[in-house]
Amino acid sequence: MKPVHHAACFSSHGSIKLSFTGPLDGIPLAAVLFTAVLLGGCGGGDGSDDDGDGDATDGPSAAYRLLHQDILINADLWRDTPQILSASYAFEGIIGVDDNEEAVRAAGGTWNQAVCTSGAEPDVRALTSSPTPQGVAATFGYPVYENDALPVVFSWPLLPSTLDPTDFRLTLNTGERVFPNVASISPNLEYNERHVAVIFGEFGNRLPPGADGAVYPTGVEIVEDDTPLMLVGPDGPVSAVGLTWTGGHGYVSGPTLVGAKLSHLNTMGEGAPALFAGQLPNDGATLYGPEARYRLRVYTSGGFSADGVRSVLPDEFSRFFRLHVSTASGGVEWLTQTGVDYVLEMGRIRILGLADLGLPAGTVTGDDPPVAYDDCYIEDHDNYIDIVLAGDEAAMRRITHVEIPADGVYSAFYNPGGPGNDPTPGVTYTAPGPADLEPVIMALDDPMTVTYGAVPETHP
Numbered sequence: 001m002k003p004v005h006h007a008a009c010f011s012s013h014g015s016i017k018l019s020f021t022g023p024l025d026g027i028p029l030a031a032v033l034f035t036a037v038l039l040g041g042c043g044g045g046d047g048s049d050d051d052g053d054g055d056a057t058d059g060p061s062a063a064y065r066l067l068h069q070d071i072l073i074n075a076d077l078w079r080d081t082p083q084i085l086s087a088s089y090a091f092e093g094i095i096g097v098d099d100n101e102e103a104v105r106a107a108g109g110t111w112n113q114a115v116c117t118s119g120a121e122p123d124v125r126a127l128t129s130s131p132t133p134q135g136v137a138a139t140f141g142y143p144v145y146e147n148d149a150l151p152v153v154f155s156w157p158l159l160p161s162t163l164d165p166t167d168f169r170l171t172l173n174t175g176e177r178v179f180p181n182v183a184s185i186s187p188n189l190e191y192n193e194r195h196v197a198v199i200f201g202e203f204g205n206r207l208p209p210g211a212d213g214a215v216y217p218t219g220v221e222i223v224e225d226d227t228p229l230m231l232v233g234p235d236g237p238v239s240a241v242g243l244t245w246t247g248g249h250g251y252v253s254g255p256t257l258v259g260a261k262l263s264h265l266n267t268m269g270e271g272a273p274a275l276f277a278g279q280l281p282n283d284g285a286t287l288y289g290p291e292a293r294y295r296l297r298v299y300t301s302g303g304f305s306a307d308g309v310r311s312v313l314p315d316e317f318s319r320f321f322r323l324h325v326s327t328a329s330g331g332v333e334w335l336t337q338t339g340v341d342y343v344l345e346m347g348r349i350r351i352l353g354l355a356d357l358g359l360p361a362g363t364v365t366g367d368d369p370p371v372a373y374d375d376c377y378i379e380d381h382d383n384y385i386d387i388v389l390a391g392d393e394a395a396m397r398r399i400t401h402v403e404i405p406a407d408g409v410y411s412a413f414y415n416p417g418g419p420g421n422d423p424t425p426g427v428t429y430t431a432p433g434p435a436d437l438e439p440v441i442m443a444l445d446d447p448m449t450v451t452y453g454a455v456p457e458t459h460p
């Protein structure tokens with residue numbers, strides 16, 4: 001994980017409602033928000049010393065509080081009703097580890113071999129998916145040490161200020177009930193995302209179900225705490241208390257698709273607070289220009305990576321995916337390649353590539369070498385990938401499914417507990433995801449999104 005510096009202080013007292021009446025660009029909003037935070041001033045008015053060292057006198061880190069303001073812009077609704085779409089025990093013991101190979105391997109993580117085209121040293125995120133305790137403190141509020149992970153994937157965006165570890169009661173196969181140590185919207189933190197609560201805690205081990213001594217979660221329930229978890233639907237916030245999920249074990253079966261939604265490409269809500277915008281902008285318009293007209297966003301049950309560590313690259317559509325189109329005669333045509341005009345009876349479809357990953361190739365930031373699509377590429381490692389399309393709307397309406405064949409010439413996806421490209425012999429890593437065929441939700445007429453927001457009050 002890239003280091004996140006505590007550059008901002010933020011008063012949690014008071015907020016004003018914003019009503020969004022016109023087109024909004026997420027990037028300027030992020031800049032405005034960041035300015036507002038700075039104007040809000042620093043100081044221990046809430047009794048926390050905000051030094052982020054995680055001692056008992058600290059509240060959650062300032063960065064965490066900045067991230068958990070209630071702002072949703074053009075966030076997708078993935079179903080008609082509030083639901084948990086998945087909550088699989090993801091991976092074990094690798095969250096909160098010092099960023100060196102020895103420590104990561106000792107914790108059961110992995111450390112990739114990676115060579116940058118530029119000759120530069122790889123960012124540590126290109127080498128391991130294990131974040132440091134300090135990195136966890138920035139995005140989850142407090143440091144944790146060798147914790148396990150579980151993403152709770154919702155059908156509607158959540159109201160970040162209501163998200164706490166006390167919202168999630170897990171039942172283990174032993175009958176024990178546990179709560180996580182921390183919870184965050186990270187890494188699904190753009191204003192048009194925020195559907196996933198990632199929780200870290202002590203949930204189990206890597207032994208398979210049925211083995212002597214195996215410990216793993218069998219279910220998750222949203223329970224009522226002082227700030228009941230809220231999801232935001234078409235009529236505003238609703239309580240998530242009582243929602244449940246059972247099953248799912250990352251060492252038995254890897255991540256899958258839980259949604260695929262086709263929309264007119266719209267960058268409203270792209271972006272995040274500046275502290276967290278290292279891989280932004282990463283939208284289809286930024287990567288592919290004005291030809292990019294449609295966004296087929298896939299939503300996943302866990303992190304998606306070719307090996308658990310390495311980023312998915314914007315030019316890797318055909319490595320992982322194909323699209324199903326229903327033809328006028330009732331048959332199925334597969335769209336498998338980027339940069340090809342598929343000419344159907346009802347018009348043309350061209351797959352430009354993938355987005356919501358990282359920056360476009362060639363981008364230069366500071367003293368870093370230009371971004372390249374290689375082993376050292378860093379994406380946002382969240383639960384969304386966009387398949388960016390050009391062509392005719394009538395043809396788009398014939399897209400029925402996104403498929404992950406995960407076989408033959410197609411690679412499977414691993415969550416961040418996967419083996420990497422140089423696994424430690426004898427260590428159990430998470431399993432690859434299965435073949436998957438996800439029906440496409442048509443959102444060309446009704447975009448099925450919500451916007452809801454408040455920003456910290458400024459003090460003139």
Ligand SMILES: [Ca+2]
Nearest residue numbers: 162164227229
């Ligand atoms: Ca809560």
Ligand SMILES: [Ca+2]
Nearest residue numbers: 190356380382
């Ligand atoms: Ca993203």
Ligand SMILES: [Ca+2]
Nearest residue numbers: 270282283356
């Ligand atoms: Ca994005």
Ligand SMILES: [Ca+2]
Nearest residue numbers: 356357382384
């Ligand atoms: Ca993403």
